[in-house]
Amino acid sequence: MTPRTPADTGPAAASGQLSRLRSPHLLSAADLTPEEVLLILDTAGAMREVGTRPIKKVPALRGKTVVNLFFEPSTRTRTSFEIAEKRLSADALNIAASGSSVVKGETLADTARNLEAMAPDIIVIRHQASGACHLLADICSSRIVNAGDGMHEHPTQALLDLLTIRDHKPDFARLKVAIIGDLLHSRVMRSNVRLLTMLGADVWVCGPPTMMPAGIELQGVTATSSIDAAVEGADVVMMLRIQLERMSGHFFPSLREYHELFGLSAARLARARPDVIVMHPGPLNRGVEIASEVADGPYSVILEQVSNGVALRMAVLYLIAGVSEGVD
């Protein structure tokens, strides 16, 4: 190890502030401690500056190979990870299910073993099955970052949501956050509920009873099917995408009625606090869960979420890469 000058040991180490994550994987927001969440957010805050430079690249992950293994179509998340990887000088490789051996009937376990043989340092995985990233983590020695697994979790999305919220409202414990929409199929909701309740926010979830996960209130949230009750006095309103591709039944009669009952309009938003921020993980179904006047309106921070995504993912990759083997 290189000898360190005293200046190298920052105040953080001296004050005992957390400077690393415990786990080499980010599979679930539920695995993080509040201190770890704040470390990720602080690191992401510092990473944002890299994106403002003329040369948006730092050598931190030089020589590291990161595989983006995407079994579901995704433009936003995959691009966000890829930019993050490139800004950290990692060698980024994209594998999309449609162009891979997956379509030839290979199992996920075999795909994982084959990747493993090529020894990537980090695998970022998006998969339609809940728990797929756990399966990968069991098989591979690479570090695994969950970029969305089925209806389970999407931890980096929730973390970037927190980063965005904190820019506007730094004290999570004072916030009322309303998460509205297709709760049943939403991994974004699950990750956000875990993190926000962990940090002390008053979290309300709202959706039709047909899309309310069983026992959701056991996760420390208030569940309601009244959007007005959810939005009333809210500091943050987070709209969820109606995931038409995940619908297998009759959860509501029509998009028109859904919009009528659960769509966020400017009139509805008036019930929230005057400094409310409106979020959406994207992609938007305009006129379904959110009216254009709101999505493009003054309270919307939707595009901030997107730009925060890159910095947040840089932070996660940087921290995950830095977790020491065999240390807990």
Place this chain on the structure above:
Amino acid sequence: MPVVMDPGRISRALMRIAHEIVERNREVDELALVGIRTRGVPLARRLAANLQEIAEREIPLGALDITLYRDDLMRHTVGPQPLLRHTEIPFSIDDRRILLVDDVLYTGRTVRAALDALVDFGRPRAIQLIVLVDRGHRELPIRADYVGKNLPTALPESVQVRLVETDGADEVLIQQPAAEEPA
């Protein structure tokens, strides 16, 4: 723990360096100070105040975190990843003479990382290095342009710079190796 610089000596060293800067740089308007996190930043701020006093010019001031450029990043077998802090350089460094400030010059690796980082921000006309203490034992061909104090040390010793802004007091200490701490 022997104190090798007290508040008075630190203050005098910084004033002397400010004078040397003005002597060696005719175009004071081209100058900018960039402190290396952590303690290079308050030192740069004090130098800026000195320069203001001497040259009656406000010198732009920036802070540089070199974590992402460290050559030992990801190479630790144990131990934490260094904590990443904010880099703030609120001016263009193109064609400026950059005064890079750190507290201790030792192996030279921190400065190497800082030089790499700086060139990612643009193309300065020149970069000069200011350190409060040069303790020797260089591992890279790097030399300071302005030195507060040359301090010969033994390799196992460590030099601690403490500043009011970060540590509550101004002093430079030499610490003998503690028996229980691995080198």
Place this chain on the structure above:
Amino acid sequence: MATRTPPQAGIGDVLLKGGRLVDPAQGADGACDLLLRGGRVEQVGPGLPVGEARVIEIPDGLVVCPGLIDMHVHLREPGQEYKETIRSGALAALAGGFTGVACMPNTVPVNDHPGVTTQIVRKAAEAGLAHVYPIGAVTAGSRGEQMTEFGALREAGCVAVSDDGHPVADALMMRRALEYASMFGMPVINHCEDPSLKDDGSAHEGPTAAELGLRGIPGAAEEVMVARDVALSELTGGSVHIAHMSVAGSLRAVRAGKERGVRVTCEVTPHHFILSDEQLTYDTNFKMNPPLRGTVDRDAMLEGLADGSIDAIATDHAPHHADDKAVEFDKAPFGIIGLETAIPLVLDRLLHTGHLSLTRIVELLATNPARILGLPGGSLAPGAPADVTVLAPDAEVEVSAAAFRSRARNTPFDGWKLKGAAAAVLVGGRTAYVNDQVAAATAFEVP
């Protein structure tokens, strides 16, 4: 452990001397000897004379009971021999303390034709291990459309009909099946689960599934069909048997039916009265259908076992190859194996907890399964088949999937330390299996 091949010569008398004999069919529980002759029980009573008989001394603490019968297993043959065969399944049965198993028809092809039944019966005879009682399909291919030839299936050796793996979804089909099967004295065993409510669920609908992001199967999916089948049994007078019952509501429906005299019986698996969805992870060895339910349901199953409203314990032994299970939870097949874990689990969790008496346990594992399926065993009364299980209720065992006789290893109980095991099994008067480890620990010697 060793499996004894039955001697080829005709077998002489065998006397099981000493030990405690538990046979609910005769109301027997106490020190009793048992004389077996010509594959049948000859005499039961204390201090029987030895005579010409080969003597098996039963040490104190061991229990002699009628051969246990697992009325719900999947043997995978024909068609999926890489998961299990009739032979390996029968070996697993013996190793688990069972002298007989009833195998479900969801093989490839489905046992919906006497030809398939005959093949199963022949393979089982060739193996010469445990009794294998085939269960025929209710409908062709278990597709729920065309009733099979119950008469021919019965003739070929089927003891019941079931579309297990799939419910008989259509109420009219179920009605006709109950009516028609009653002519042959066969029960219709139904896997009760409303397909539309199950949808593409893979875990019990509840907080754990919500947390893990798994699609839920509500308890009501089972309950509604159990209620329907109780009503149809009442309507038709046919016997319906509820397979692997898992939710409290189903038990209520069964109880209510029994109170009215409806000919409904039901079984529960060890995993449904021991585990709950609280244990659920992405480990696919916790994926089975019905899924692990809530603790309320699990506790209801325990209650039903104690109060007599549950008739049988069956394992729903569902072997799968490791490759089948090493996939995403959603994609993994349902099912776990149970033959070699059932007895230790039952004795540890039901007997040693004081929850059930040994008599009740034997009733659930032998007497009632035989009665429901109309099998010759289930009793040690004179004239009954000489199928005997010797239990060692105090033997300490550790479940080791690697040592299973089954071809499959898909169990959530691997590594569990349990108290109670089967020490030996006699089929037709022949020593078919001795668990050497248990025998040694209990000073039990089988000549």
